[in-house]
Amino acid sequence: MRRASTCLAVLGLIALAAPALAAAEEIPTPTITKFIAKAVPVPGVPGTGNFYAKGASVEVEYEIAGTGYGATPQNPSGGIPPLSGVNFFLPKGTKLDTKDFKTTCTEAILKNTGPSGCPKKSIASPIGSALGEVTFGTTRVPEEASLQGFFAPGGGLLFFTHGSSPVNLEIVSSGHFVKSSGKYAYEFEALVPAVASVPGAPLASVKNIHVKTGAAFKKHGKVISYGTLPKKGECPKGGFPIKTELIFGGTFGGEREFGIPVKTVVAEYKAPCPKH
Secondary structure, eight states: OOEEEOOHHHHHHHHHHOOOOOOGGGSOOOEEEEEEEEEEOOTTOTTOSSOTTOBOEEEEEEEEEOOOBTOOSSSTTOBOOOEEEEEEEEETTOEEOOTTOOOOOOHHHHHHTOGGGSOGGGBOSOOEEEEEEEEETTEEEEEEEEEEEEEOGGGOEEEEEEEOSSSEEEEEEEEEEEEOOTTEEEEEEEEOOOOBSSTTSOBOEEEEEEEEEOOEEEETTEEEESEEOOOTTOSOTTOEEEEEEEEEEEEOOGGGEEEEEEEEEEEEEEEOOOOO
């Protein structure tokens, strides 16, 4: 299951320090300082990338800023509140093929065994990266982590995040696609669990995310892609519209109990139209 551990000495330090969260109303709304989403080639599959009606992976980068969460006398500014959900909107004309990507991994396997227990064909992305914030002693400190996507039963996706220093973190986030309307073809809705770096400490949060999601393979000389770009003529002036909603906090209960009011931040991006 999800794990977050460190040495007993640090546990003792945190227990003595007893860092308290800033009052919920004092936590400012975080901001998305960078959001980029563009079509890129699927590794090892020629003919994919930013081309009309061709398969591609989506490379996404986020940078998040915020203060006020986990504030203590020693760290009065606190840090970014914990991320509880990610919504990502794909542009109109985008196609998804879930029927040809039947090999999946499960949340139970990722929680109990990790990525090594997942079939190779269930991998939906190369290993990406994330930069988080965790409470260590009486301060918020950075935590570097890896991030990788896997195909899930029912056509969804699972993302496994692993950090090892200063604390050991293993987080499984689940998401699924729903049809959208207007400028967008699909919305990807992902839920992120609440993760305490050590018992009683403020929850871990996210500062940066960088991941490429998508897969493709050749069958009888034809490229079969999980995601396909819109056809020529479907790219609006200025580029494909892409939108994201990052959700912070919330009192959802269970493993998604964040203990602070929910806040949603929206960012938009225009992905460059293909040249060919």
